Amino acid sequence: GAVVSQHPSWVICKSGTSVKIECRSLDFQATTMFWYRQFPKQSLMLMATSNEGSKATYEQGVEKDKFLINHASLTLSTLTVTSAHPEDSSFYICSAEIYEQYFGPGTRLTVT
């Protein structure tokens, strides 16, 4: 089946630093990848839609300069949280789409 990986699984960083999260489709090519954010005991909220070779489309209220998305190839999208703050601590989940969305295992970010 279609497998999506994320790296790292969890990361702890200091306030003010930047963190990059990778999302890879391992056995298929995905023209579209999605990034979601999930706070504890809450649902997934779509942050942005990423298409290979073009700029990401951000949902309302998501700062594009803070959450940089690069969809460099059909198998890789990266999310960089710039100048991270404690309120950015969350669970970030990506998905890759080929006929349907396949979800990665998530990355837990803790900003101290």
Next chain:
Amino acid sequence: SQQGEEDPQALSIQEGENATMNCSYKTSINNLQWYRQNSGRGLVHLILIRSNEREKHSGRLRVTLDTSKKSSSLLITASRAADTASYFCATDAGRYSTLTFGKGTMLLVSP
């Protein structure tokens, strides 16, 4: 606007019992999907039901869809402790469209 509101928010049952979760949505959809998420993990796709379908089965799972009421239900029969997880419904309005997730139901199945 928020799509996919689940109820109940949390449900605690004993092993062997059935668990029913409901999902309501606000606008027209093409498909409705149910996912499971174990604590701190990614999503596991359970089942997809299309807007022209009314009921679908997969193992111990039974999903219904009532487009006139804009609601869906997920029934897990003969629950097991391993079914303990959060369950989310997600709607999409077309191919390559974004998914909108509901708030989820936390299910606890006690041995």
